[in-house]
Amino acid sequence: xxxxxxxxxxxxxxxxxxxxxxxxxxxxxxxxxxxxxxxxxxxxxxxxxxxxxxxxxxxxxxxxxxxxxxxxxxxxxxxxxxxxxxxxxxxxxxxxxxxxxxxxxxxxxxxxxxxxxxxxxxxxxxxxxxxxxxxxxxxxxxxxxxxxxxxxxxxxxxxxxxxxxxxxxxxxxxxxxxxxxxxxxxxxxxxxxxxxxxxxxxxxxxxxxxxxxxxxxxxxxxxxxxxxxxxxxxxxxxxxxxxxxxxxxxxxxxxxxxxxxxxxxxxxxxxxxxxxxxxxxxxxxxxxxxxxxxxxxxxxxxxxxxxxxxxxxxxxxxx
Amino acid sequence: xxxxxxxxxxxxxxxxxxxxxxxxxxxxxxxxxxxxxxxxxxxxxxxxxxxxxxxxxxxxxxxxxxxxxxxxxxxxxxxxxxxxxxxxxxxxxxxxxxxxxxxxxxxxxxxxxxxxxxxxxxxxxxxxxxxxxxxxxxxxxxxxxxxxxxxxxxxxxxxxxxxxxxxxxxxxxxxxxxxxxxxxxxxxxxxxxxxxxxxxxxxxxxxxxxxxxxxxxxxxxxxxxxxxxxxxxxxxxxxxxxxxxxxxxxxxxxxxxxxxxxxxxxxxxxxxxxxxxxxxxxxxxxxxxxxxxxxxxx
Numbered sequence: 161x162x163x164x165x166x167x168x169x170x171x172x173x174x175x176x177x178x179x180x181x182x183x184x185x186x187x188x189x190x191x192x193x194x195x196x197x198x199x200x201x202x203x204x205x206x207x208x209x210x211x212x213x214x215x216x217x218x219x220x221x222x223x224x225x226x227x228x229x230x231x232x233x234x235x236x237x238x239x240x241x242x243x244x245x246x247x248x249x250x251x252x253x254x255x256x257x258x259x260x261x262x263x264x265x266x267x268x269x270x271x272x273x274x275x276x277x278x279x280x281x282x283x284x285x286x287x288x289x290x291x292x293x294x295x296x297x298x299x300x301x302x303x304x305x306x307x308x309x310x311x312x313x314x315x316x317x318x319x320x321x322x323x324x325x326x327x328x329x330x331x332x333x334x335x336x337x338x339x340x341x342x343x344x345x346x347x348x349x350x351x352x353x354x355x356x357x358x359x360x361x362x363x364x365x366x367x368x369x370x371x372x373x374x375x376x377x378x379x380x381x382x383x384x385x386x387x388x389x390x391x392x393x394x395x396x397x398x399x400x401x402x403x404x405x406x407x408x409x410x411x412x413x414x415x416x417x418x419x420x421x422x423x424x425x426x427x428x429x430x431x432x433x434x435x436x437x438x439x440x441x442x443x444x445x446x447x448x449x450x451x452x453x454x455x456x457x458x459x460x461x462x463x464x465x466x467x468x469x470x471x472x473x474x475x476x477x478x479x
Numbered sequence: 480x481x482x483x484x485x486x487x488x489x490x491x492x493x494x495x496x497x498x499x500x501x502x503x504x505x506x507x508x509x510x511x512x513x514x515x516x517x518x519x520x521x522x523x524x525x526x527x528x529x530x531x532x533x534x535x536x537x538x539x540x541x542x543x544x545x546x547x548x549x550x551x552x553x554x555x556x557x558x559x560x561x562x563x564x565x566x567x568x569x570x571x572x573x574x575x576x577x578x579x580x581x582x583x584x585x586x587x588x589x590x591x592x593x594x595x596x597x598x599x600x601x602x603x604x605x606x607x608x609x610x611x612x613x614x615x616x617x618x619x620x621x622x623x624x625x626x627x628x629x630x631x632x633x634x635x636x637x638x639x640x641x642x643x644x645x646x647x648x649x650x651x652x653x654x655x656x657x658x659x660x661x662x663x664x665x666x667x668x669x670x671x672x673x674x675x676x677x678x679x680x681x682x683x684x685x686x687x688x689x690x691x692x693x694x695x696x697x698x699x700x701x702x703x704x705x706x707x708x709x710x711x712x713x714x715x716x717x718x719x720x721x722x723x724x725x726x727x728x729x730x731x732x733x734x735x736x737x738x739x740x741x742x743x744x745x746x747x748x749x750x751x752x753x754x755x756x757x758x759x760x761x762x763x764x765x766x767x768x769x770x771x772x773x774x775x776x777x
Contacts, residue, residue, distance in 0.1 A: 189601030191681035196595045199588050199651045200607070206648045207614040210622035210629070217624060274521065277514050288518050290763060292525055296770065297759035299710030301727040302748040305734045306528045309535070309741055324548050355528065360770055367771060416618045419712040419727075426735060438620040439716070451624055458621040465616040469609050477605070 211458065217451035225445045236452035248429075249437065249453065256433045258346040259353075260414040266354035267410055271361020276391075278362070279369040289366070293359035300356065304423025307352040311338035311424070339425055349431055353420055357413070361406050368402035369395065401475075408468045412461050434460075536560060536746035559742035560750075563733065566743070567750055570721075570729035575754075577639050577725055578708040581646040586700040588647070589654020593696070594689050596655065597662040598671050599681055608659065615652035623717050630718065638723025645718065646708045654700045657769065661696040662689075695765075702762055703769030706755050726751045 218237070221230045240249040274292055278285050295303065312320035315335040319327045326334040338348040372395060380394045418435040425431040427440050434457045441450040531549070536559055538552040547553075595601075596608050626645070635641045670692070674684045712727040719725065721732050730751045734744035759766050 189599065192595040192599035192601055195591045195599075195681060195685065196607075199592050199611070199655070202648045203611060203614050203651060206622065206626070206629075207617065208610075210625045211617070213625040214621050270521075273517075277518055282511070282514065282518075288522060291522055293767070293770075294529075294756070294759060295525070297706065297755045297766065298752045299712065299727055299755070301710070301712045301731055302752045303528065305730070305744045305748040306532050308734075309745070310528060310531065320548055328549075355525065359525070363767060363770060412616050416620075418620075422712065422716070423731060423735075435618060435620055438623070442624065447624055450620075454618065454620040454624070457618045461616060461618055465613065469612055473605055473609055 214451045214454055214458075217447050218455045220448050220451075222447045223445075223449065224447075232448075236448050237456070240449070240452055240456065248432070249434070251429075252432045252434050252437045255346045255431065256415065256417075258344065259350050259417065259433065260411065262347045262350035263353045263357075263414050263417075264407065264410045266350060267357045267361050268406065270354060270358035271406070272365055274358065274362040275365035275369060279366055289359075289363070292362055295356040296360050298356070300352075300419035301423045303352055303356060304420055307355075308424045311348060311351070313337040313340040339431055342430060345430055346433075349421060349424060352424065353414070353417065356420075357410065361410070364402055364406050365399065368399045372398045404468070408464060411464050415457065415460050415464075532745045532749055535742055536563075536749055538742045559740070560746040562740070562743040563747035563750055566733045567726055567729050567747055570724065570726045571750065573639055573723070574709055574725040577642050577646070578705045578754075580643050581650065581708040582701040582705040584643075585647045585650035585654045585704050586697050588651050589656075589658045589700050590690070590693050590696065591685065592651065592655040593658025593660075593662055594685060594693075595681075597659045598666065598668065608655075611652050611655055613652075614649065615656070619649065619713055627717060638719045639725075641718050642708075642711075642714055642725065645714050646704070646711065649714075650704050650707065653703065653769075657700050657703070658693065658696050661693070661699075665695075666692060698762070698765045699768040702758055702765050706758065706766070706769075709755050 219231060219233060219235075220228075221232045221235075222228055244250070274288075278288060310321040312323060314320050315323055315337070316327075319335055322338075323335040326332060336348070337345070339345040341348065376394055376398070377390065380390050385394065416435055417433060418439070421431050421433060421436055422439075427436050432440070434453050438450050438453045438457070441453060534549075534551055537555045537557070539554060539556050539558050592611070596604055630641045630644065631637075635644055666689075670688060671684060674688050679687070709725070710727065711725070712731070715724050715728050716731075719728060721728055730744075730747050733739075733747045
């Protein structure tokens with residue numbers, strides 16, 4: 161699809177001169193910037209601008225709908241850690257930590273296991289892959305409906321859902337109160353999340369395995385490497401970048417987890433995480449406090465994401 | 480796949496996950512049996528929630544007791560589907576009105592950005608790209624409080640129009656990423672060079688050369704954005720309500736009552752999942768393409 165009407169090309173449109181050789185360069189990349197500009201403006205305003213706005217709220221004393229905009233410094237932040245009723249914020253961070261650890265380990269172990277089972281290629285692979293991955297297509301809200309039912313906290317005669325299965329299989333000792341347990345309930349909350357994302361981890365690792373040149377395997381086997389040594393010393397080291405991506409993706413998803421918790425337990429003290437706490441705080445119109453929690457959440461995510469983006473940028477430039 | 484330092488495949492080459500690339504290292508017969516037994520076991524576990532959803536949705540409200548929870552219905556009935564559909568139908572339509580424009584608009588923006596950032600680069604393009612990508616990872620709570628105000632201030636009608644706008648804006652990063660990877664890996668520089676020699680400007684090149692060859696990228700981003708908008712709950716709960724919001728809000732209202740009707744809730748969950756599941760089943764390869772892009776690598 162070519163055009164020969166060179167003279168009416170948009171590049172020839174008159175443009176403010178930038179002088180000297182810069183003019184030539186600007187002519188070259190100017191139109192690109194123009195095409196990019198709507199998105200850049202939107203993101204500048206709605207990502208960076210609004211984050212700035214939230215930051216400003218987080219250092220203000222706007223604790224109700226009235227427009228009192230006094231500056232209070234970091235008071236809202238220190239209050240979260242030292243002056244929150246029942247240490248609510250610290251409690252939500254603890255919940256988040258338990259959830260994150262169980263979710264990441266669980267999804268990683270399941271995903272890698274599935275990838276290992278499938279990576280050498282077996283008949284019916286496509287079916288297994290498609291079914292392991294299907295939960296990714298479902299919303300957390302929809303899967304929350306069924307997981308709330310599965311994780312019925314009743315035991316004994318009242319056992320329902322998974323506890324019922326355990327009872328019927330004479331595995332009564334496995335019956336447990338799931339997410340309603342006051343100490344480890346968040347570990348149960350991670351189960352649906354693992355169910356939903358293990359297939360994704362599998363897909364990423366399968367792609368990783370299949371990106372490894374076949375010659376590497378062949379060479380290792382020529383050298384008489386056992387299967388264990390092949391994986392341990394040849395294949396797994398090749399998958400380090402995949403593992404890094406997976407950890408970052410799971411980690412940042414975990415820290416933002418909101419839909420699933422709202423759907424399984426609703427907003428409750430026992431399963432509260434910072435993302436839910438923001439919502440609960442907004443319902444009381446305490447904007448400054450909600451903003452402060454949001455900013456802590458943003459910082460948590462940024463600590464993980466920003467180095468990753470920088471690293472990624474470097475790797476790309478090198479290759 | 481030549482590079483070993485970059486693990487994940489480019490986003491928009493569907494099917495890279497499929498098929499082994501080697502025939503060495505086969506398992507022993509016993510190993511095969513163990514493999515299949517494990518695979519089937521996990522298959523059962525993964526499908527268990529789906530079984531519960533389907534079976535329960537065909538029971539009547541009365542049949543939902545503690546006993547017989549896992550058995551097939553004694554009387555198959557559509558009553559719960561009826562009830563769920565009545566509760567969800569208006570929001571079901573609204574969610575299409577939300578997800579389709581979102582998919583199209585953000586894909587178009589992503590295509591333009593991806594093209595510029597991969598093939599019409601300018602000084603600082605990498606930095607700009609990184610700044611764009613950051614928008615994909617933020618917890619949206621960090622923008623939500625002022626966002627609620629600003630959409631009112633600029634006069635967006637509440638409900639679906641607001642959500643369309645918001646999903647388009649926050650969908651820009653992922654669409655840009657997918658298209659940038661797509662152009663960087665699958666569109667030869669020569670095509671663009673050729674049109675430049677021709678004297679075609681950027682916009683002309685974009686419209687006549689790039690858009691037509693970007694179709695596979697569009698399939699991936701459209702599916703991705705459709706699915707995200709359809710399944711979104713966070714923006715929906717902050718920016719809409721049961722009377723003007725999408726299906727996730729309506730479903731949560733149906734299922735989240737104090738003593739929920741489990742049969743109707745499960746039928747509702749199935750109704751709410753059908754469109755995205757259908758997309759997954761019919762266009763699975765491209766769906767996976769979008770998932771792969773989530774890992775940033777190009």
